[in-house]
Amino acid sequence: xxxxxxxxxxxxxxxxxxxxxxxxxxxxxxxxxxxxxxxxxxxxxxxxxxxxxxxxxxxxxxxxxxxxxxxxxxxxxxxxxxxxxxxxxxxxxxxxxxxxxxxxxxxxxxxx
Amino acid sequence: xxxxxxxxxxxxxxxxxxxxxxxxxxxxxxxxxxxxxxxxxxxxxxxxxxxxxxxxxxxxxxxxxxxxxxxxxxxxxxxxxxxxxxxxxxxxxxxxxxxxxxxxxxxxxxxxxxx
Numbered sequence: 001x002x003x004x005x006x007x008x009x010x011x012x013x014x015x016x017x018x019x020x021x022x023x024x025x026x027x028x029x030x031x032x033x034x035x036x037x038x039x040x041x042x043x044x045x046x047x048x049x050x051x052x053x054x055x056x057x058x059x060x061x062x063x064x065x066x067x068x069x070x071x072x073x074x075x076x077x078x079x080x081x082x083x084x085x086x087x088x089x090x091x092x093x094x095x096x097x098x099x100x101x102x103x104x105x106x107x108x109x110x111x112x
Numbered sequence: 113x114x115x116x117x118x119x120x121x122x123x124x125x126x127x128x129x130x131x132x133x134x135x136x137x138x139x140x141x142x143x144x145x146x147x148x149x150x151x152x153x154x155x156x157x158x159x160x161x162x163x164x165x166x167x168x169x170x171x172x173x174x175x176x177x178x179x180x181x182x183x184x185x186x187x188x189x190x191x192x193x194x195x196x197x198x199x200x201x202x203x204x205x206x207x208x209x210x211x212x213x214x215x216x217x218x219x220x221x222x223x224x225x226x227x
Contacts, residue, residue, distance in 0.1 A: 034215060043116075043203060044155075044218040089155070098168055099145060099157040100205075100216060 002027045002094045006103035013080055014111055021075040021106045023090035028068045035064050035075050036089040038105070044089065048075070080110045114139065116219035118204050124225045125194050133189040133222045137206030144187045145216060146179060149201040161187060194226045 003026045013019055023033070032051045036044040048064040050057045050073070056065040063076040073090055087107045091100040117136040125131050137144050146158040148171075160168040161181035172179065176194075181187040191198055201223050205216035 036218075041223075043220040044205075046215050046217070049215050091155075095168060095170070098143075098160045099171070100147075100155075101157070102147075102155040104154040 002092060002101045004090060004092060004101050004103040006088075006090060006106050008106060009104065010107040010109075012109045012111060015080060015082060017080050017110075018076070018078050019080055019108075021077070021088050021108070023073040023075070023103050025071045025073075025092055025101075027094075028071050030068065030092045030094075032093065033064075033066055033073050034091050034100070035062075035073075036091060038087045038089060040086075047088075077108075080108075082110050082112055085109050116204055116206050116217050118202075118219035118222050120222060121220060122223050122225070124227060126227050127195055128193050131191040131194050131198070131224055131226075133191075133202050133204075133224070135187040135189070135204030135206075135219060137187070137204070138208075138217050141206035141208050141217070143207045143209065144181050145205040145207075146187075146189050147203045147205065149203065149221075151200065155203065158189075191224075194224075196226050199224055199226045 005024050007022050034049045035047045037047050038044050048057045050066040061078040066073045087105045089102050089105045091102045094101045119134050144161045147155045148158050149155045157171040159172045159179045164183050176192045178190045201221045203221045204219045207214045207216045
């Protein structure tokens with residue numbers, strides 16, 4: 001059974017700091033890995049999707065890496081801003097690809 | 113170009129009543145997924161549907177919960193005889209193909225409160 005873990009559970013940083021969020025998964029046989037952002041009381045916004053054949057994916061100040069063999073992914077956020085404050089979730093498709101298994105999330109707060 | 117739409121956004125029910133949650137997928141998407149986010153817990157898969165078919169309901173409680181995705185109209189998640197433990201945020205997602213190949217697009221969720 002696939003299990004997805006995220007550390008830290010919560011993180012508070014000053015504005016401008018670079019930071020890394022971690023995601024680990026127990027079953028390395030994945031199609032891809034996705035990072036989402038969830039704002040309080042809102043839905044999920046897809047940030048980055050890394051296919052299993054890729055090592056990393058970049059979008060603006062965000063960079064996600066994937067190491068399937070070790071069952072790990074990281075989300076790097078450069079020059080953090082208060083608007084980055086949200087909960088960040090990683091997820092992998094399981095059960096033949098028709099359902100996502102989510103990590104428990106990292107709650108990020110970027111302070112002025 | 114509308115994304116996934118869910119209604120209502122907030123729903124209050126008393127114990128024993130029925131709750132009906134609606135989801136309209138992105139236009140052209142034929143795959144719908146329902147997830148539940150209990151307070152202080154992560155998102156958990158409930159059910160995966162294609163038009164007129166339930167493909168995977170392994171995450172759905174065996175009693176009181178049902179889901180459908182008719183040929184016409186939105187997908188419906190129905191909870192009969194709600195209990196306080198059903199209070200949660202229910203999210204719908206859609207994709208044009210299986211999630212293994214494509215990202216899933218999420219709706220804003222329906223927040224159910226059972227009094």
